[in-house]
Amino acid sequence: MSEILPRGFVFSQSNLQAFQNCRFSFMLRYIRKLPWPSPLSARSASFELDQAAGSMLHSLIHQYFLGIDAELLRSCAEAFPDARVSRWLERFLASPYSEILPNQYPEHSQQIALGGNLLLAKFDLLHLDDDAIQICDWKTSRILLNRVRLQNRIQTMVYALVAVSANDSKTRPVSMYYWEADFPDNPIIFEFSPQQLIDFRKTITNLIHTIKSLSPDEFIRTTNLNHCSYCEYQTYCSRVGIPKDEQAYQDWLEIGLLEN
Amino acid sequence: MSSIIRRMIALFWTLIAGHKVFQHPFEPPRFLTLETAQYYMAQIVDPLIDRGHFAAITLTRNRLFSQLLDNLNKSAIVGFPHTTLARRLKTAWNGDASQLVVYDDVQLAVNAYDDVQLAVNAFRAYCLENNLLDFSLQVELFCGILWQNNTFQKYFQTQYQHLIYDNAEEDPPYVHDIVKSWTKNLESSLVIMDEGGGLRSFLGADPISASALSTTADIALRFDQNFVSPPPIQAVIEQISSTPFQKLPLSTLSAALLIPQAQPRFFPELLYNVCQEISELVQNGTPAHEIAVLSPFLSDPLVFELSRRLGKAGIPVQTLRPSLALNANPHVQTVLTLASLAYPAWQMPPDLFQTQAALSIAIPRLDPLRSHLLLKQAISDDNRVTTLPLIEDLPEEISVRIPQDVAHRYETLRSWLASSDPDEPLDYFISRLFSDVLSQPGFGFAESQLAGEDTARLIESYQKFKLPLSADPQADASFLGKEYYRSLRQGLLSALYLPDDEIVGEPGVLISPVMTFLMQNRPVRHQFWLNLGSKGWYERLEQPLTHPYVLNRQWQSGKKWTTDNEVELAHFNLQRTLSGLLLRCSGQVHLCSSTYSEGGTEERGLLLTWAQNLFRSALREDQNG
Numbered sequence: 001m002s003e004i005l006p007r008g009f010v011f012s013q014s015n016l017q018a019f020q021n022c023r024f025s026f027m028l029r030y031i032r033k034l035p036w037p038s039p040l041s042a043r044s045a046s047f048e049l050d051q052a053a054g055s056m057l058h059s060l061i062h063q064y065f066l067g068i069d070a071e072l073l074r075s076c077a078e079a080f081p082d083a084r085v086s087r088w089l090e091r092f093l094a095s096p097y098s099e100i101l102p103n104q105y106p107e108h109s110q111q112i113a114l115g116g117n118l119l120l121a122k123f124d125l126l127h128l129d130d131d132a133i134q135i136c137d138w139k140t141s142r143i144l145l146n147r148v149r150l151q152n153r154i155q156t157m158v159y160a161l162v163a164v165s166a167n168d169s170k171t172r173p174v175s176m177y178y179w180e181a182d183f184p185d186n187p188i189i190f191e192f193s194p195q196q197l198i199d200f201r202k203t204i205t206n207l208i209h210t211i212k213s214l215s216p217d218e219f220i221r222t223t224n225l226n227h228c229s230y231c232e233y234q235t236y237c238s239r240v241g242i243p244k245d246e247q248a249y250q251d252w253l254e255i256g257l258l259e260n
Numbered sequence: 261m262s263s264i265i266r267r268m269i270a271l272f273w274t275l276i277a278g279h280k281v282f283q284h285p286f287e288p289p290r291f292l293t294l295e296t297a298q299y300y301m302a303q304i305v306d307p308l309i310d311r312g313h314f315a316a317i318t319l320t321r322n323r324l325f326s327q328l329l330d331n332l333n334k335s336a337i338v339g340f341p342h343t344t345l346a347r348r349l350k351t352a353w354n355g356d357a358s359q360l361v362v363y364d365d366v367q368l369a370v371n372a373y374d375d376v377q378l379a380v381n382a383f384r385a386y387c388l389e390n391n392l393l394d395f396s397l398q399v400e401l402f403c404g405i406l407w408q409n410n411t412f413q414k415y416f417q418t419q420y421q422h423l424i425y426d427n428a429e430e431d432p433p434y435v436h437d438i439v440k441s442w443t444k445n446l447e448s449s450l451v452i453m454d455e456g457g458g459l460r461s462f463l464g465a466d467p468i469s470a471s472a473l474s475t476t477a478d479i480a481l482r483f484d485q486n487f488v489s490p491p492p493i494q495a496v497i498e499q500i501s502s503t504p505f506q507k508l509p510l511s512t513l514s515a516a517l518l519i520p521q522a523q524p525r526f527f528p529e530l531l532y533n534v535c536q537e538i539s540e541l542v543q544n545g546t547p548a549h550e551i552a553v554l555s556p557f558l559s560d561p562l563v564f565e566l567s568r569r570l571g572k573a574g575i576p577v578q579t580l581r582p583s584l585a586l587n588a589n590p591h592v593q594t595v596l597t598l599a600s601l602a603y604p605a606w607q608m609p610p611d612l613f614q615t616q617a618a619l620s621i622a623i624p625r626l627d628p629l630r631s632h633l634l635l636k637q638a639i640s641d642d643n644r645v646t647t648l649p650l651i652e653d654l655p656e657e658i659s660v661r662i663p664q665d666v667a668h669r670y671e672t673l674r675s676w677l678a679s680s681d682p683d684e685p686l687d688y689f690i691s692r693l694f695s696d697v698l699s700q701p702g703f704g705f706a707e708s709q710l711a712g713e714d715t716a717r718l719i720e721s722y723q724k725f726k727l728p729l730s731a732d733p734q735a736d737a738s739f740l741g742k743e744y745y746r747s748l749r750q751g752l753l754s755a756l757y758l759p760d761d762e763i764v765g766e767p768g769v770l771i772s773p774v775m776t777f778l779m780q781n782r783p784v785r786h787q788f789w790l791n792l793g794s795k796g797w798y799e800r801l802e803q804p805l806t807h808p809y810v811l812n813r814q815w816q817s818g819k820k821w822t823t824d825n826e827v828e829l830a831h832f833n834l835q836r837t838l839s840g841l842l843l844r845c846s847g848q849v850h851l852c853s854s855t856y857s858e859g860g861t862e863e864r865g866l867l868l869t870w871a872q873n874l875f876r877s878a879l880r881e882d883q884n885g
Contacts, residue, residue, distance in 0.1 A: 034709070034712075034713065035712075035713050035716035035717055035720070036712050036713070036716050037690065037691050037694045037695070037712060037715045037716045037719055038691060038716075038719075039691055039695055040685075040687055040688040040691040040692070040719075056288075059270070059271060060274075062271065063271065063272070063274055066411060066414075066415050067411050068274050068275060068411060069274075069278075072274045072275075072277060072278050072286075073274055075274075075277065075286040076273065076274050076277060076286045076288075078286070079286035079287045079288070080287075080288060081288075081731075232716075235694065235695040235699050235712075236712065
């Protein structure tokens with residue numbers, strides 16, 4: 001087993017996704033914690049705006065579930081420099097996901113032990129009902145995400161796995177709702193079967209096992225240059241990513257949103 | 261606590277907005293760092309200075325701004341209205357001679373405090389107009405609005421069931437107030453404090469307020485057994501706290517404190533001796549990480565020289581640096597010098613030597629002499645470089661002295677700078693300069709991890725700086741870059757902050773300022789105390805516009821701060837520092853002094869006198885006995 005991971009390292013959706021994107025980038029970012037000048041460009045400006053707007057929407061929805069008056073939230077959204085936020089909030093308030101129910105936990109973190117390793121999930125909203133568990137995730141993508149892609153995303157697997165394991169829900173069905181603020185009428189909903197949950201556990205366990213078994217020189221650079229597009233270590237690797245790759249854009253946006 | 265406060269204010273900004281404290285309550289908050297707060301304070305104070313305020317005070321602008329902010333912070337963390345600052349300071353001032361050095365006469369001193377009040381009032385008003393939140397305002401909003409709010413309390417109290425709160429003695433009283441109220445609703449709480457602490461009193465730490473938390477506890481335990489120090493060191497600890505002066509046997513004293521047979525005359529000799537002693541200790545089996553070299557202040561040359569000598573002897577060195585001076589960082593200087601050439605609208609062209617140094621770092625084979633020759637062709641009358649000259653425009657006798665490959669790289673850099681967009685944001689510019697030029701083969705940052713890290717931190721520093729400023733619609737990219745560069749040159753942005761407690765270097769001999777070492781709470785076998793004669797071991801910083809002991813919850817209103825208070829404080833500080841160091845020593849202390857200090861003067865502070873008296877009396881006793 002490799003001992004290069006920092007002691008007490010907590011695996012999460014974002015670092016596992018980063019590993020899947022590029023092993024070398026994972027090592028620089030999470031093991032060596034190397035600060036490096038990110039390539040900045042006009043494209044990064046929209047990246048920053050998207051991050052700020054996405055983060056604001058998450059904060060407003062969080063406050064909504066904490067019981068803050070919707071009118072005050074509207075005033076804050078209207079005063080926010082990016083007009084999308086106000087629009088997104090209105091759509092959220094009009095959606096069925098804004099219903100306030102007992103046992104809802106906004107911006108809630110849960111951690112489980114998985115084969116001796118810690119695995120963390122940060123839920124946008126977790127609803128622990130007596131007979132079901134619902135996970136909600138708010139998204140602010142520019143394009144509607146593909147259902148198949150979402151199903152295979154590390155996030156989907158980690159969230160479902162942690163929700164099941166941390167809340168003793170062997171008998172309760174678990175479902176996950178991806179709600180897109182720009183496509184409010186097209187939520188993507190997953191209802192996980194017991195077999196899917198077993199598969200998720202296996203996939204994530206294997207992924208963690210792979211990370212832990214690698215020696216430093218096995219954290220190799222990705223061969224898929226799409227993943228380099230928004231990586232801060234482009235110049236470290238003397239690489240230029242393929243621009244305009246929406247998938248890479250979304251991956252890094254999500255990682256950024258979760259880690260900030 | 262400060263990070264919790266910031267996070268909670270950001271999350272519950274809407275609740276605060278509802279109170280309409282700010283002029284634009286629903287617009288997002290603009291959090292200020294210490295540096296950006298100083299920047300805005302400068303916007304307020306500079307016009308006041310132009311109108312003759314603060315005329316009696318001789319202080320650098322940075323120290324003036326930081327003391328004004330310190331006053332605001334004290335009012336928030338102690339819990340009194342900032343509008344009473346001048347009254348409090350005036351009441352405690354006794355007009356003694358030492359203060360007159362600063363103020364010229366009594367009336368001017370009174371005026372200075374009135375100026376303080378004027379400045380902090382104006383700063384606060386400006387913050388409220390523009391949604392700017394310095395630390396003091398964050399604390400006031402948190403304690404005054406959020407902590408009192410039911411929605412917030414409902415959220416906060418469900419977040420945590422148990423609390424472990426360590427180093428309570430290093431926190432100001434508002435934290436103790438919060439903890440006291442918080443623990444009522446927790447399932448369990450454990451508060452830990454060190455009675456010998458309160459090292460950050462000058463920053464508002466209040467150990468008396470911390471100890472009051474024990475009165476609300478169900479169980480209070482006191483641990484007074486020393487598991488670290490050997491008996492001779494424990495005897496010295498006891499001696500320090502004893503009054504009247506208690507003698508120690510020479511055998512005990514010599515086992516605890518080591519003094520050289522002969523005192524070196526000059527500081528470099530002392531450093532040589534210290535390195536010799538450390539080498540011997542390491543050769544005799546002491547692990548290098550069990551040795552610490554400590555001084556009240558740590559200058560860069562001192563760290564450099566010790567590191568160099570120890571490194572030469574094959575001994576690893578660690579330094580504890582809370583911050584790294586921006587202006588002292590060659591990579592940062594290089595990038596910013598090149599930026600000042602690329603942004604002529606800033607109207608702050610670099611001088612010849614600055615540009616020469618930057619070119620030599622950017623292009624390693626372009627030595628300072630050649631870059632000097634090259635630049636001399638383009639300097640203005642005031643020795644400034646406004647643009648890099650074209651190689652082909654140089655006289656032949658100079659151009660032939662520049663190797664072809666170097667000329668090619670110079671031209672690459674020159675043309676890249678010349679073609680850069682003057683409206684490009686500074687962080688984008690730096691990022692491109694790094695990736696397009698400086699990190700490319702043959703340039704100075706190529707394959708240098710340190711250069712990459714420094715550049716990344718510079719970008720981060722700029723991005724933090726621009727965050728509150730960029731909310732102003734008139735603040736375009738050119739303005740933001742200019743303000744950053746100007747603030748940096750004026751010393752407002754003095755440091756590149758590293759993560760907390762960052763230890764630089766592999767495990768080895770620790771070179772650290774005394775206070776930083778104490779806060780690390782890590783025992784070592786051998787401590788080398790340098791600059792024994794320095795007053796830095798006990799004297800508080802000179803702060804004519806603020807006063808950490810008067811602006812304190814324990815200060816009795818109406819009392820005067822006298823010279824006796826100052827002397828008493830110096831003795832108390834020294835005693836607390838020495839006890840703290842000795843409690844973290846599991847072997848011996850090496851007392852190191854030279855006739856002339858690091859600064860070249862003869863210093864005879866309290867620590868040196870104490871050590872000399874201790875040994876003199878022990879020797880006398882030994883000879884008599």
